[in-house]
Amino acid sequence: MSHTSSYFIGRSPVPTPAVPPGPARAPALAVHPALRLLAAGVCCLLALGLVGLVFVWTQPGQWVDGLLLPRAERGGGYAQPGGLFEPATVVLRHFGHPALLAVLLAAVLVVGALGRRLLPGVVGVGLVLGAVLVAGAAKSALPRPELAVAGSTTHNSFPSGHVAVAAALALAFLLVTPDAARRWLVVPGAAGVSVIGAATMIAGWHRFSDVLGGVLVSLTLFCLAAAGLAVRVGGDTRRPAAAPRSGRVWRALAQGAVGLLVLVWAVRVLLPGLAAELRWGPLVAVLAATGLTVLALGGAAFLVRSMEFVGSTRPAGRRAHSIDEREQYS
Structure with missing residues (x-):
């Protein structure tokens, strides 16, 4: 039996031409969640100022507000005639009751404590109280000029305090719930805020721009509060392994379809009654x-996707350092 060798005998191997290395690709810089939220908060603040500038301090804006909610023929107010006026006043009277607001704020704290998110719960309560203060201060400080618009009034009601509180409550629950549950809170939360906003307009308490301003006030404060939590608690913490991309896409499509069906059903049920009244x-x-x-x-x-806000209240950098120390000495 002969043994063959795999080595070259008497000749040198043919050298493989070297491929020149291409230019090194710089790694993509990840944007910190706090910066993303801070930028969103600035955009919401600019949108709030733009809405106030257009609808409160310009003649076309006041005219559009008056066109959407014309003044009532009797009493000189903006209350809309029809069978929805009385239910609207009942909704506003009950929602503005201090006992109900106290129960809802306590629910934010309880949900946060049960999910080890006590700090986000406290921040959520502060978010609601901040919305009350900002909306009240804005209505008191901002003037509504007289621009000779028929049916307009110099009484300033921008932004709506009721809508700001309702939106702040819905956003506070987003801070204290897990990421997987937040998307299911969007539709019922938006429905509650929309009912309060519609009630303020039907009852003649606020204009369309006031409702939009109330939502933007709370959204601005939410972005700032979430940015602070992303720095303090660490934002993306203790997330499970990501699902395959195809699975995430199908799950997002299924959740979007469910939300769309709920909205279509709500519009189909409520729109005929609204259109009749x-x-x-x-x-x-x-x-x-x-x-x-x-x-x-x-x-x-x-x-706030993929952000759980769970864990220690120490800064994220200090917590990461402690984890490295434990791994080093374990």
Whole structure:
């Protein structure tokens, strides 16, 4: 049996031409969640100022507000005639009761404590109280100029305090719930805020721009609060292994389909009653405010995606250092 060798005998191997290395690709820089939320908060603040500038301090804006919610023929107010006026006042009277607000704030704290998110719960309560203070201060400090618009009034009601509180409560629950549950809170939360906003317009307490301003006040404060929590608690903490991309896509599509079906059902059930009781101007104002509220809460849930806000209240850098120390000495 002969043994063959795999080595070259009497000749040198043919050298393989070297491939020149290409230019090194710089790694993509990840944006810290706090910076993303801070940028979103600045954008919401600019949007709030733009809404106030257009609808409160310009003649076309005051005219659009008056077109959507014309003044009542009797009493000189903006209350809309029809069978929805009395239910609207009942909703506002019950929602503004201090006992109900106290129960809802306590629920934020309880949910946060049960999920080891006590600090986000405290921040959520501060978010609601901050919305009350900011909305009240803005209404007192900002003037509404007289621009010779027929049917307008110099009484400033921008932004709506009721809508700001309702939106802040819905956003506070986003801070204290797990990431997987937040998307399921968007539709019921937006529905609650939309009911309060529609009630303020039907009862003649606020204009369309006031409702939009109330939502933007709370959304701005939410982004700032979530940015602070992302720095303090660490944002993306203790997340399980990511599912395959195809699984995430199908899950997102299924959840979006469920939310869309709920919205279509709500519109199909409520729209005939609203159309029968409201004129086209208030009807457009209610539907537009509802759609913008859904977008606002959905955007808030998207901004804090994959952020759990769970764990120690120490800064993220110090916690990461402690983890490295434990791994080193274990």
